[in-house]
Amino acid sequence: MKYKKHVFICTNTKEAGKKCCGEERGMALVQAFKDEIRNRGLQTQMRAQKTGCLDACNFGPALVVYPEGTYYGNVQLSDVTEIVEKHLLSNEPVKRLVLPY
Amino acid sequence: MKYKKHVFICTNTKEAGKKCCGEERGMALVQAFKDEIRNRGLQTQMRAQKTGCLDACNFGPALVVYPEGTYYGNVQLSDVTEIVEKHLLSNEPVKRLVLPY
Numbered sequence: 001m002k003y004k005k006h007v008f009i010c011t012n013t014k015e016a017g018k019k020c021c022g023e024e025r026g027m028a029l030v031q032a033f034k035d036e037i038r039n040r041g042l043q044t045q046m047r048a049q050k051t052g053c054l055d056a057c058n059f060g061p062a063l064v065v066y067p068e069g070t071y072y073g074n075v076q077l078s079d080v081t082e083i084v085e086k087h088l089l090s091n092e093p094v095k096r097l098v099l100p101y
Numbered sequence: 102m103k104y105k106k107h108v109f110i111c112t113n114t115k116e117a118g119k120k121c122c123g124e125e126r127g128m129a130l131v132q133a134f135k136d137e138i139r140n141r142g143l144q145t146q147m148r149a150q151k152t153g154c155l156d157a158c159n160f161g162p163a164l165v166v167y168p169e170g171t172y173y174g175n176v177q178l179s180d181v182t183e184i185v186e187k188h189l190l191s192n193e194p195v196k197r198l199v200l201p202y
């Protein structure tokens with residue numbers, strides 16, 4: 001296992017009118033997670049990166065944290081610190097955002 | 102856990118001259134994995150998708166299989182069926198391609 005936590009954030013954009021996570025929102029989340037991880041000196045233990053469609057389009061912006069496979073939906077920039085502190089560092093998923101998969 | 106196996110395949114391309122996985126090679130692998138999974142009727146249990154840089158640029162084309170977090174390097178189209186049959190279906194990693202992470 002290269003990383004204790006590996007976060008994949010959807011940056012997929014569908015054609016106009018269809019629900020999706022969206023590149024702009026996704027990339028903003030990617031950058032926010034990367035900043036949080038780097039600012040805490042965790043970059044050798046954890047990684048956050050963009051990914052293609054996670055098949056959770058109706059719940060975007062969506063991401064998944066492995067190795068647990070915990071899916072999150074409707075993630076906003078203001079949620080990033082909480083997910084890092086609770087889930088990535090303390091293994092406590094942020095339940096209000098967890099998708100029922 | 103939405104999927105029993107979730108395969109993330111790097112499609113990142115770096116500037117000319119730097120080692121990387123590459124969009125063209127990555128997308129060909131994504132399509133090959135998607136085809137194998139769909140042709141076996143496994144698409145509700147497994148997913149393969151493109152992703153950004155997995156930080157294994159020197160060993161590309163690279164991918165990672167979760168929840169195990171097994172990294173593979175130098176993956177060719179001719180390896181896809183073997184990875185699906187051995188690893189995804191039988192939990193036996195294809196050792197000759199596994200990266201030492």
